Amino acid sequence: MSIEVIKPGLATTVQDGGRSGHYHLGIPPSGAMDQVSMRSANLLLGNPETAAVLECALMGPELRFHDTLRVATGGAEMVPKIDGVACPNHEVIEVPAGSVLSFDFVRAGARLYLAVEGGFDVPERLGSRSTYALGSLGGLDGRPLQPGDRLKVVSAERCADAGRSLPESLRPVYHKQYELRVVPGIYDHRLTPAARERFYDELWSVGSEADRIGYRFKGGTPLEFIEREPPFGAGDDPSNIVDACYPIGSIQVPSGSEPIVLHRDAVSGGGYAMIGTVISADMDLIGQIQPHQKVRFVPVSLDQALEARGQRSRRLEALRQALG
Amino acid sequence: MSQLTQQAPFPGVFYRRPSPDSDPFVEPGSSVDVNTTIGLLEVMKQFVEIKAEAAGKVLEVRADDEQVLEAGDDLLVIDTSGEGA
CATH class of the missing domain: 2.40.100.10 (Cyclophilin-like)
Structure with missing residues (x-):
């Protein structure tokens, strides 16, 4: 199962709960900057809470799905679009095989977390899939996404039904x-x-x-x-x-x-x-x-x-x- | 006349010229196509070239040089009717 990166966005990286326990050796924790939003997207989808997601800073990526997969977003407000048709944030949505998932510009917040059923599959490094770009460690080849990248997905043991949404009271509220x-x-x-x-x-x-x-x-x-x-x-x-x-x-x-x-x-x-x-x-x-x-x-x-x-x-x- | 108002795709500082001594990328009246750079948007240590979203003629540039923009703020208006392009 794979997802192809058409446009990567500005600084889109694979992140999870991070790698703790190595900072004294100079390896920082990395992981999603907004851990709550990353976890919320995973939990909504029925993933393990810290499954690897895409952290999309200030601008979303454009991704072609080669298989039908369910996804959910957390964090910043960027309206997801499937083949140009707007879908809700904070909701499980199914992206059909062959479709392109893209995002409208960011309306509030700074980082969107895109979770996919099962989680993104990159090798674990020191116990984490998180990207530490400065040290070329983890993630996809230790760097932010680039056009033409192929992202693999862990096969999911379970996944929430499309349409399941995050209760209003648990959604983030952003200001200026x-x-x-x-x-x-x-x-x-x-x-x-x-x-x-x-x-x-x-x-x-x-x-x-x-x-x-x-x-x-x-x-x-x-x-x-x-x-x-x-x-x-x-x-x-x-x-x-x-x-x-x-x-x-x-x-x-x-x-x-x-x-x-x-x-x-x-x-x-x-x-x-x-x-x-x-x-x-x-x-x-x-x-x-x-x-x-x-x-x-x-x-x-x-x-x-x-x-x-x-x-x-x-x-x-x-x-x-x-x-x- | 059909028009397209192009907006900032992400927040940042907008630059109308490639360097302080250069001419602006585009001015009202400039012809553009989808490969034409209309300005630079700077954020997170990156300068991103913003391309025109449609072919046509620039009617109005709405963002100033070095202006701080939010995502969705207007950059410029393009006449896409093809009459004067």
């Missing part, structure tokens, strides 16, 4: 401005008190280069670091530290100018001070923010972060209950 919750630290003492305060006061705009490695933010006032004699091993820039591990979600501000939030394809360490970490519960949301949309960073305590993590787990549990 968001709040991202941040646990401050562990190097924010390197900022001047005024800069620390201003970082959370100002509205930041997502840079157009934002991708799976990191989201860069612009438009705020540059942040001043406290002057100091660089410690042995640290670079000369005031934003430098002695090399340290970078958590996913950590915020670095090279030279104080533009904050970068690391995401699932990030490098695992380096010499920039991290002034805070976006909480795990808000990492899915980052994957749905378009370039040029606005964000305010909101400081929260570790207890609040853990409470939010609990809420996210309950939301996933509600998806499993509704669709299991």
